[in-house]
Every structure is written in C-alpha cells, then in structure tokens.
Amino acid sequence: MEHNDDEQNMDAYQQMRWEHYLDDGDASAPLASNVLARLGLGKAEPVQGTQAAQWLIDLNDAAWPVRVAAVQQLGMLKEDVPLEALLQALKDEHSNVRAAAARALGMLGPRTPIEPLVAALSDSEWPVRAAAALALGRLSGRTPLEPLVAILNDLDASVRVAATWSLGTLGEQAPVEPLVNGLSDPAWLVREAALLALGKLGERAPVGPLLAARMDEDATVREAAELVLQRLYPKLSTGTVEDAAATPLAQEMGTRQLVQSNGHFDRRKFSWRQLIPSKRRPFPRLLAAALAMLVIVGTVFSWLAATYRLPAPASSYPTPLIKGIVVTYHGGTGQAYQVAWSPDGKSVASVQADGTVRVWDAFTGNTISAYKGSFIKVLSMVWAFPHSLLVTSEGADRRVQVWDVLARKSLLTTTPLPGIASSSAWSPDGSIIAFDGGNNTVQVWSLVTGKLVLTYQGHTGRVTALSWSPDGSEIASASDDTTIQVWNAATGHKDWPSFVHNDAVAAVAWSPDGKHCAVATVRGLVEVWDNPSWQVTSIEPTNNDWSNLSRPLVTAIVWSPDGTRFAFTTADGLVQVWDTETDQRIYTYAGHSKQVNIVAWSPDGTRVASASNDGTVQVWPNPSFTEKGRLR
Amino acid sequence: MIQGDEDILALLATDLDRHYELLVSAYSRRLKAFVLRQAGSLQDAEDIVQEAFVRAYYALMGYSAERVLALRVRPWLYKITWSVYCNYAERSKHPPLLPLDLSEGSEIFEREDNQSDQPEVMFEHVESRRELVALVDSLPQHYREVISLHYFEELSYQEIANIFSQPAGTVRVSVHRGIGLLRKAMEIRKNKVSDGA
Numbered sequence: 001m002e003h004n005d006d007e008q009n010m011d012a013y014q015q016m017r018w019e020h021y022l023d024d025g026d027a028s029a030p031l032a033s034n035v036l037a038r039l040g041l042g043k044a045e046p047v048q049g050t051q052a053a054q055w056l057i058d059l060n061d062a063a064w065p066v067r068v069a070a071v072q073q074l075g076m077l078k079e080d081v082p083l084e085a086l087l088q089a090l091k092d093e094h095s096n097v098r099a100a101a102a103r104a105l106g107m108l109g110p111r112t113p114i115e116p117l118v119a120a121l122s123d124s125e126w127p128v129r130a131a132a133a134l135a136l137g138r139l140s141g142r143t144p145l146e147p148l149v150a151i152l153n154d155l156d157a158s159v160r161v162a163a164t165w166s167l168g169t170l171g172e173q174a175p176v177e178p179l180v181n182g183l184s185d186p187a188w189l190v191r192e193a194a195l196l197a198l199g200k201l202g203e204r205a206p207v208g209p210l211l212a213a214r215m216d217e218d219a220t221v222r223e224a225a226e227l228v229l230q231r232l233y234p235k236l237s238t239g240t241v242e243d244a245a246a247t248p249l250a251q252e253m254g255t256r257q258l259v260q261s262n263g264h265f266d267r268r269k270f271s272w273r274q275l276i277p278s279k280r281r282p283f284p285r286l287l288a289a290a291l292a293m294l295v296i297v298g299t300v301f302s303w304l305a306a307t308y309r310l311p312a313p314a315s316s317y318p319t320p321l322i323k324g325i326v327v328t329y330h331g332g333t334g335q336a337y338q339v340a341w342s343p344d345g346k347s348v349a350s351v352q353a354d355g356t357v358r359v360w361d362a363f364t365g366n367t368i369s370a371y372k373g374s375f376i377k378v379l380s381m382v383w384a385f386p387h388s389l390l391v392t393s394e395g396a397d398r399r400v401q402v403w404d405v406l407a408r409k410s411l412l413t414t415t416p417l418p419g420i421a422s423s424s425a426w427s428p429d430g431s432i433i434a435f436d437g438g439n440n441t442v443q444v445w446s447l448v449t450g451k452l453v454l455t456y457q458g459h460t461g462r463v464t465a466l467s468w469s470p471d472g473s474e475i476a477s478a479s480d481d482t483t484i485q486v487w488n489a490a491t492g493h494k495d496w497p498s499f500v501h502n503d504a505v506a507a508v509a510w511s512p513d514g515k516h517c518a519v520a521t522v523r524g525l526v527e528v529w530d531n532p533s534w535q536v537t538s539i540e541p542t543n544n545d546w547s548n549l550s551r552p553l554v555t556a557i558v559w560s561p562d563g564t565r566f567a568f569t570t571a572d573g574l575v576q577v578w579d580t581e582t583d584q585r586i587y588t589y590a591g592h593s594k595q596v597n598i599v600a601w602s603p604d605g606t607r608v609a610s611a612s613n614d615g616t617v618q619v620w621p622n623p624s625f626t627e628k629g630r631l632r
Numbered sequence: 633m634i635q636g637d638e639d640i641l642a643l644l645a646t647d648l649d650r651h652y653e654l655l656v657s658a659y660s661r662r663l664k665a666f667v668l669r670q671a672g673s674l675q676d677a678e679d680i681v682q683e684a685f686v687r688a689y690y691a692l693m694g695y696s697a698e699r700v701l702a703l704r705v706r707p708w709l710y711k712i713t714w715s716v717y718c719n720y721a722e723r724s725k726h727p728p729l730l731p732l733d734l735s736e737g738s739e740i741f742e743r744e745d746n747q748s749d750q751p752e753v754m755f756e757h758v759e760s761r762r763e764l765v766a767l768v769d770s771l772p773q774h775y776r777e778v779i780s781l782h783y784f785e786e787l788s789y790q791e792i793a794n795i796f797s798q799p800a801g802t803v804r805v806s807v808h809r810g811i812g813l814l815r816k817a818m819e820i821r822k823n824k825v826s827d828g829a
Contacts, residue, residue: 189687
C-alpha cells in the first residue's frame with residue numbers, strides 16, 4: 001500500500017491532532033527552551049569581560065535556567081573565564097547546571113581541568129556524567145583513558161555513548177578492545193557509537209566484529225556498519241545485509257521459532273538451555289561426594305601425567321617437570337579437534353565430535369556457554385576479540401560457513417564445494433578465509449564481499465594445511481602431493497618454486513614475525529625454513545629416541561605468540577615444544593592418551609591448550625627456563 | 633517557517649550546537665503528540681520528549697558530517713523517543729505495548745488493494761476531520777500508533793518496525809487491521825445516523 005498523497009488532508013489531520021492535545025501552534029517553544037537549557041545550548045553570544053560580573057551574580061540565582069545561562073555565557077569568555085566559578089557550578093544542586101558546567105569546562109582547551117571532570121563521571125545524574133565524558137573527549141592529547149574506559153560500564157546508555165565518542169577521538173591512542181565490546185552493548189545507540197568510533201581507527205579496527213555488526217538486529221546499527229566498512233574498504237562492495245541475515249545460526253540450530261520474520265535473531269527469547277541439556281541436576285549427596293573425589297583424583301592424575309615421558313633430547317638441557325596445575329576439560333563428547341583462547345586468556349573455546357562449540361573457564365574447566373551447530377565439522381576457530389569468536393564450519397551440503405558464534409550470526413556461506421574440506425586458515429586481519437576446496441584446490445573467500453576471491457590450483461594432492469604470512473600477502477599450503485607452495489593471496493600467483501619433500505606434508509605454520517616457516521611431514525620430519533632465502537635453518541633433533549622408523553605422524557604446528565617457540569602435535573598423544581633460539585626440542589607434554597590434534601597458546605604465551613582424540617582438552621603451563629635449563 | 637529535514641541536517645552537519653534548536657523546534661510537537669498517545673499525561677509526554685532530545689544530542693555528537701547528512705532523521709527521532717518512553721513505562725510499571733500476534737488466514741491481506749482502505753478515501757466519508765480524530769483515537773493503542781506513523785508521519789513499514797523492534801510484516805498487518813477497524817467504526821456510526829434519521 002502506498003502512502004497517502006493527500007498532503008492537505010494529512011496536514012489538516014496533524015494540525016487537528018495537535019490542537020486536540022496541545023495548547024497552540026507555539027507549544028514547542030517551552031519544550032525547546034528546556035531542552036536547550038538542559039544541554040547548555042541557549043542563544044548566547046560572546047560577552048565582554050565587563051559584563052561577566054552580572055553572570056557571576058546570576059550563578060547564584062534561584063532559577064536553574066538562569067544559572068545555566070550564566071554558565072554558558074561565562075564559558076564563552078575563553079581565556080578570561082573564571083575557572084573557580086565554573087568549578088563551583090560543577091557542584092551546583094541542579095543537575096542541569098552541573099551538566100552545563102561540565103560542558104563549558106570542556107571548551108577551555110588547555111585550561112580545562114581534568115580531575116573535576118573525572119570526578120563528575122561519578123555524578124548521580126546521567127546528563128552530568130555524559131557531559132563530563134564528552135568534555136574529556138575534547139582535551140586533544142590530554143584525554144584520560146582509564147576513567148573513560150571505566151565509564152563504558154555506566155548504567156545509562158547515553159553516558160556510554162558519550163564515553164565511546166570520547167574514546168574514538170583518541171585516534172591511534174584509542175583502545176580497540178573496549179570499543180569492540182561496545183558492539184555487544186544492549187543499547188543500539190551505544191553499538192552505533194562504537195561502530196563509528198571504530199571507523200576512526202582505520203586499519204586498527206578489526207574487520208570481523210565490523211562484519212558481524214553488519215547483521216545487527218537494529219537497522220540503524222547495520223547502516224552504520226555499512227558506512228564504516230565502506231570507508232575502511234572503499235574499493236570493496238560490502239554486499240547486502242538481508243542476504244546474510246537470512247541464515248543466522250539459530251536457523252541452523254533448528255530454532256526457527258526464535259527468528260523473527262525479518263530474519264533477525266530475537267535475543268530476548270533465546271536461551272541456550274533450549275539447546276543444551278542442563279547439567280545442574282540434583283545429585284544425591286553420596287554420589288556428589290564420589291564425583292568430587294573422582295575429580296580430585298583425576299586432577300592429581302593429570303598433574304602426574306604431565307611430566308616428560310621421553311628421555312631428554314641430545315642437548316645440555318635436563319629433563320624438567322612441567323609444574324603447575326593442569327586443567328582438563330571433559331565437558332564435551334568425542335574427539336576434541338579445535339581449540340582457541342579468549343583474548344583475555346581467561347576462557348577457552350573448544351570443539352569436539354558432538355559438533356558443539358563450548359566456551360569454558362581456563363582455570364576451573366567449568367563450562368560457561370555452549371553453541372550447538374548442525375555442521376559436520378569445524379575447520380578452524382579464531383577468537384581475536386572478546387565478543388567475536390569466529391568459526392569456519394562445513395555443513396552436510398558441503399558449503400563452508402563462517403559464524404560469529406558469540407553474536408550468533410552467519411557471516412559467510414559459500415557455494416557447495418566439489419569435495420570435503422579439511423583445513424582452513426584466517427588472514428591476519430580476519431577479513432579473508434582460505435580453505436581446502438576438497439579437490440586439491442584452495443578457495444579464498446572474502447568476508448567483506450561474501451564472494452570467492454580466487455581458487456588456487458597448484459597442488460596435485462589433498463591440501464592438508466594452510467598458513468597466512470603475517471602481513472597477509474602470501475599463503476603457504478601443504479599437501480599430500482609432498483609439496484609446500486607459497487603463493488600470492490590476492491592473485492594466486494606462485495611466488496616461489498614448490499618445496500618438495502619425500503613424504504606428504506601434514507603441517508605448515510608461518511612464524512609471527514614472518515621470518516620463518518615451520519613444516520612437518522607425515523613421517524615426523526620437522527623443518528624450519530627462513531624467509532625469504534628459504535634455507536632450512538633447523539631440522540628435527542637427531543636424538544636417538546626418535547629414529548626415522550619411530551617418528552610419529554605430526555598433526556599440527558603452532559607458534560607461540562612471541563615466536564620463540566613452536567609446538568607440534570603428534571599422533572601418539574604428545575606435544576613437542578621446540579625452542580627456535582636454541583634450535584632444540586625443550587620439552588614434551590604427555591598428558592593425553594591419544595592423538596593430539598591441535599594446540600593453542602594463551603595470548604601471553606604462559607599456557608597451552610591441547611585438544612586430543614582422548615576426548616579432553618587440557619590446559620597446561622608453558623614453562624620458562626633459566627640459562628642453565630632449570631625451570632624458573 | 634519550519635525547514636525541511638535536509639536543510640536542518642545540512643546545518644547540523646556544519647555546527648551541531650548552533651543549529652540543534654532547529655531540530656528540536658521542528659520535531660518537538662510531533663514527538664510530544666506521539667508520546668501523549670502512549671503516556672496519556674501531558675507532563676510525562678513533555679519530560680519524555682525533552683529527555684529524548686537530550687539523548688539524541690549526545691548521539692549526534694558522535695556522528696560525522698557524512699553520517700548526519702545521510703540520517704533519516706524522522707524515524708531516528710521517533711526511535712529514540714520510543715526507547716525513552718519504554719524506559720519510562722518500565723519505571724512506572726506500565727509496560728510498553730507488546731507486538732501483536734500474527735494469525736494465519738487473516739483477511740487483512742485480501743483487502744490490500746481495496747481502495748476503500750485508503751485513508752484519503754476514508755476522509756471523504758467523515759463529516760468532519762474532528763470526527764476522524766475521534767475515530768482514530770478510539771482504536772486500540774497499537775493500531776492508533778502505527779496508522780498515525782505510517783499515513784501521517786509518512787514512515788515506511790520498515791521504519792516503524794525499527795522503532796518498535798518488530799518485524800515489518802507485523803507492522804504491515806497492524807496497519808491493515810487498524811484501517812479495517814476504522815472502517816467498521818465508520819459503518820457503525822453511519823448506521824446509527826441512518827437509524828436516527
């Protein structure tokens with residue numbers, strides 16, 4: 001149905017309605033005046049110093065609008081403004097006066113006192129807190145970071161909006177993580193403000209959360225996300241929101257009743273309890289006590305098991321024990337094959353054969369949340385920002401999908417693959433995903449455009465592992481065809497001749513600084529290559545316990561965040577940790593009973609989480625050593 | 633003279649503080665009427681609209697000039713006002729309106745192209761505009777609101793849906809049902825007049 005074009009009728013109707021309810025045609029005047037007074041935006045003009053005496057007197061007037069006007073006028077004196085008077089107004093009994101004072105103080109440039117404004121962030125009234133937050137954002141170079149980050153948790157949405165704006169003004173100094181957290185705020189105005197603030201950060205703005213925001217339940221937020229993405233990626237088309245929003249994770253999980261007809265997920269109706277059976281059922285006391293004993297015994301056993309099982313390598317290093325508590329997670333069912341740390345190092349996400357992504361406490365092993373999907377397999381996980389856990393999965397229809405699990409949004413759905421995918425890797429900025437296409441090819445898809453970037457066809461065997469160079473320019477692909485190939489991620493052009501081994505290659509990983517590339521063959525040969533010379537700088541240790549005949553299948557290689565170590569996982573249940581400074585295998589973790597599929601280093605590198613076919617994910621300390629090889 | 637939205641936005645993009653009054657003046661009465669239909673108290677409506685404008689200002693502070701110029705300010709202001717009203721309703725323990733349920737087999741869609749549903753046609757059937765006001769006001773609250781926003785504030789179904797956080801389909805059905813109720817009310821009134829004659 002089209003709009004009514006009879007404007008005359010409409011105008012008459014509107015006018016009549018207003019006459020019906022309101023006094024007269026000028027009824028907006030008092031309301032407008034009050035609004036402007038509350039914001040300290042009256043029609044003030046700059047005054048001379050000689051007139052300032054009257055404004056100082058007016059600061060003590062009984063009527064708050066008079067006091068607000070006085071504050072506004074005094075603020076316009078700039079260099080001559082009586083600072084004490086404004087500071088006094090900041091303690092006025094009326095919140096509108098205090099807000100006006102905060103606003104006026106923020107306009108004083110270098111003379112703006114910071115401490116009173118920080119104190120005003122604790123005011124009992126939200127307009128004062130918001131005005132103070134805005135004022136602090138105008139201090140160009142002097143804006144205090146911590147108070148503004150703290151007030152992002154304010155109960156009032158407008159205060160959070162103001163603090164977000166102020167943090168966005170910090171440019172390169174702006175903290176990314178709190179702004180990304182703002183994208184999950186319950187108030188759409190805050191989510192929008194966070195997007196716009198992130199848009200000012202240029203390349204520092206993480207693309208994954210921005211893409212997820214493109215599918216926000218609120219249209220205004222989605223518009224802002226499009227705006228920011230178009231600004232940051234002007235050469236790219238960002239596609240349509242509706243298409244992507246039509247297949248949220250909820251639909252995949254069979255919870256269609258939770259999805260509104262416009263394709264948006266209704267958070268208010270959603271409860272994970274609908275998907276995951278509650279485990280908090282009443283147990284008889286004896287049974288609970290028995291379970292507690294089992295847990296204690298299991299923990300002790302795990303700790304005892306976390307020792308060096310193999311003899312010491314042929315080096316000067318002794319055989320130290322791994323000290324500290326080993327946390328074993330038993331929350332899932334079946335083989336564990338994906339694991340990722342939260343950015344704060346407090347939580348771990350893991351995937352097991354039951355197809356559920358579980359987030360759990362890294363210190364207690366308690367499940368925090370669980371996300372059930374209908375996918376056959378999770379190919380990779382990346383948790384770069386607190387509220388953005390991205391999962392690449394393959395469904396029964398052989399389409400690869402990318403989910404923002406915590407936001408419960410689908411970011412990408414590919415066309416069906418010709419075969420079954422087995423590996424994938426994210427570009428460093430999280431905007432592009434590469435995965436094995438199932439027919440000896442590698443497909444590269446952009447999350448920004450939702451389109452296929454290229455298909456790499458250089459291999460003649462199954463692609464087993466992929467790794468991006470840290471600058472995102474190249475991809476190293478390992479294959480059953482015994483080669484490792486390094487090619488341009490934008491063009492698919494092979495930058496280097498293939499590196500050929502005697503055996504199928506099982507793992508490849510670029511070091512964080514891009515200077516090395518670690519590779520492993522199915523027969524357990526581990527090498528580290530230099531970039532760009534591509535000379536082998538170190539190979540597997542020649543210790544006698546690891547003969548060619550007994551070398552186990554290497555399943556994955558993962559570098560520590562600082563690039564000084566890398567861990568490779570093996571089919572016989574071990575995790576070997578290699579030190580790149582000494583070119584030595586420095587210890588082995590032997591807490592698993594079956595093949596270890598993958599490990600993830602905690603963000604600070606002090607702990608490692610390993611996922612195994614024994615059905616557990618274990619978190620264990622990554623020990624540091626003294627120069628003499630003793631544990632620190 | 634009330635300036636157009638584009639003119640106001642262009643001025644806000646250049647100097648928000650200086651020109652914010654224009655936005656407040658242009659929309660305060662509309663928003664007040666909007667809230668009054670919900671809150672029922674003139675003083676409450678006044679307070680809610682004031683707060684909405686204050687919050688809108690803080691939101692605009694974070695907008696770039698580009699964002700301001702691209703803003704569809706009318707639905708945006710209604711949306712903020714509705715949020716403030718919902719908070720008010722929650723505090724005063726008068727919960728805001730709940731979305732209407734969608735039932736199968738509704739005859740509403742069959743009437744979509746019925747010319748008599750068009751408000752301008754309906755205007756012809758009322759003897760005075762004040763009568764139409766009374767008729768619209770007699771509608772259940774939710775119908776009253778969506779009809780006003782759609783036909784008289786010229787907001788699209790999607791824009792109304794964004795304000796109320798409802799699916800656009802729900803809004804569409806509400807508008808059609810409201811029109812249907814209006815027509816029935818008019819028929820009843822007409823019959824009463826005929827009987828009286």
